[in-house]
Amino acid sequence: MxxxxxxxxxxxxxxxxxxxxxxxxxxxxxxxxxxxxxxxxxxxxxxxxxxxxxxxxxxxxxxxxxxxxxxSGKTALSLLELAVKYVDHRWPDASAKQRDSMTDALAVAVPALTKAARGRPEPTVVRRALRSYVLPTPRRERERPEEVAAAVRWLERASLPVAELTDIDRVHALVDALGRKLDGKPAANQTYRRRRAVTYNALAYAVELELLSANPLDKARRKREQQPVQEVDSRVVVNPRQARELLTACTYVGGFERASGRRLRAFFGCLYYAATRPGEALGLRRSDCELPTTGWGRITVEETRPSVGKSWTDSGEAHDRRGLKQRSPGEVRRVPIPPPLVRMLNEHLEDFGAAEDGRIFASERGNVVASSSYYRVWRQARELALMPEQVSSVLAAKPYDLRHACVSQWLNSGVPAPEVARRAGHSVEVLLKIYAKCIDGQEAEMNDRIMKGLGDDETGILLV
Missing domain, CATH: 3.30.730 (GCC-box Binding Domain)
Known part of the structure; x- marks a missing residue:
């Protein structure tokens, strides 16, 4: 203004x-x-x-x-100053994961637009200074090690004005930086797209502040940009027998006394039988569950507890506490659960009880289960349940693949796509786009339908 x-x-x-x-x-x-x-x-x-x-x-x-x-002169707002202002603008309403993603992208973008000033620090030090001291709003008053303080002073001198992005060569340099790792090698396409989206929004904020007349990233495209892979790789999807064996194998991890695997069996069961995301399962409370002694039950998925690190949450805890992904605040998802999962949850509550705040899944000390903990159990369960060649493959390589297996099993069982999407928390469009290659077992039936439509008999002779 x-x-x-x-x-x-x-x-x-x-x-x-x-x-x-x-x-x-x-x-x-x-x-x-x-x-x-x-x-x-x-x-x-x-x-x-x-x-x-x-x-x-x-x-x-x-x-x-x-x-x-x-x-428009040397005193114009620099990209470093813009990044700080943008983070301050977004921080209060951003989730912990958004804060992490935002600072990661801007820590790449800011050093990409600097002049050739003397005393340039190592890229790792510059990245650390931005990610851990300059950009996160609550961490700017922390005492800075000398190498970090020197890097910040260099950035303040070297960061070019935002107006320099009217030069297309500067824009191309920025785009190239967003697509590379610290060692100069190409970053994953998904990483590039995420960084570009954050940087685009930051520059759109500069347009709002009238520092730029238009968003300069509209003028540049990365060469040979590929569309991200959306579909689930069918090779990661376990069949029902393999899923049962993996869940059973969890009970052997850590032994009976330590019970690190038994404590997480029902957690993995929620991913496979109810298609919950890991963070949604971690946020599940006893009051969210209808667990009869026999038959089907129901869970109400209301919140998610994703693991993002203490630096990005308002509470200072490693797990954020948010509503459902891509849903309005207060919106819930009710999912019927089959008898095997009902039994697992009842047995889990009988053996371990619930945490003080009602959460079903907690560590031995009552905290939210760390992602490193359930990944460790899952790796050991795979080694116990799968053949050696399967262990080295992508089959169920991550706990999240159990959710993929659940959704695929629902689709293969003939459950209508709208109902599958409702239970999994997807739109129908996204569901079919992601799981199109995992709908197996219907090829012969579809072939028969096509033959009947063509009017051919089994010999391939056209019937007139």
């Missing part, structure tokens, strides 16, 4: 440092700005520029505090 309500104050002297500096202070629409200069002459010169712009009737920007005549 722009404003003509501008006041420029007299110079003031800062004597708190060994060598005094001179401060230019002014206000735009009631917001105070300041800029420090090493000499009084430099401060006088900058103050004169502000007064000259004020006399000419130039509007001042309420974000940078500068008139248009100065915003």
């Amino acid at each position: 722009k404003s003509y309500k501008v006041s420029v104050w007299k110079l003031s002297t800062n004597r708190t440092t060994k060598k005094p500096t001179y401060l230019v202070r002014w206000s735009v629409d009631g917001r105070t700005f300041s800029e420090s200069h090493k000499t009084k002459a430099l401060a006088d010169r900058f103050r004169a520029k502000l007064l000259r712009a004020l006399d000419k009737g130039e509007p001042f920007d309420t974000v940078t505090g500068l008139p248009d005549s100065l915003r």
Whole structure:
């Protein structure tokens, strides 16, 4: 936004440092700005520029505090400053995973638009400085190691103005950086797309602030960009017998006394029999379950507890606490569960009880189960239940593959796609796009239908 309500104050002297500096202070629409200069002459010169712009009737920007005549020069908002402002703008309403993704992308984008200043730090140090100290809003006041502090000082000097992105060569350099890892090798296509989406939104914010006239990423496309793989690889999907053997194998992991595997058997059962995501199963409470002694039961999936790390959650815990993925706050998903899962949950509650807050699945200390813990159990269960050649394959390589197996089994059993989508928490369009290659066992039936439609008999002779 722009404003003509501008006041420029007299110079003031800062004597708190060994060598005094001179401060230019002014206000735009009631917001105070300041800029420090090493000499009084430099401060006088900058103050004169502000007064000259004020006399000419130039509007001042309420974000940078500068008139248009100065915003395009060296004092314009840098990409580093834009990144900080954008994170502050998004942080309060962003989920922990979004915060993680946002800082990761911007920690790549900011160093991509820097000038060739002396003393450039190692890329790993620059990335660490941005990800752990500069960008996350709650972590900026932490004490910084000297190498991190030096990297931050270098970034503040070297980060180029956002306006430099009007140069298409700069845009191409940014796009190339988003698609590479720290060692210079190409990053995964999904990683590139995620980083580009975050950077695009940050630059769209710059357009809102009138720092750019249009989003520069609209002008650039990465060469040979491939569409991400959406479909589930049918090779990861276990059949019902394999799933039962894997769930049984979990009970042998850790032995009877330690019970690390038995404690997680019903957790993996929720993924296979109810198609819950791991975070949804971790958020399941006793009050969310209808568990009769016989027959089918029902669970109400209301929240998810994804593992994202302490740096990105408001609570300081490793797991975030959110509503359902891509659903409105308060929206729930009710899923009928078959007798095998009902029995598993009843046995789990009888053996281990529930946590203090009602969660069914908890660690021995009552905390949310860490992803590293259930991955460790799953790896050992695969080694017990599968053949050696299967262990080295992609078959059920991750716990999430149990959810894929569940959805595939529902589809193969003839459950209508809208009902499968409702139970799994997908749209029908996404469901069919992701699981199209996993609907097996119907090829012969479809072939017979085609033959009947063609009017052919078994000999292939056209019937007239």
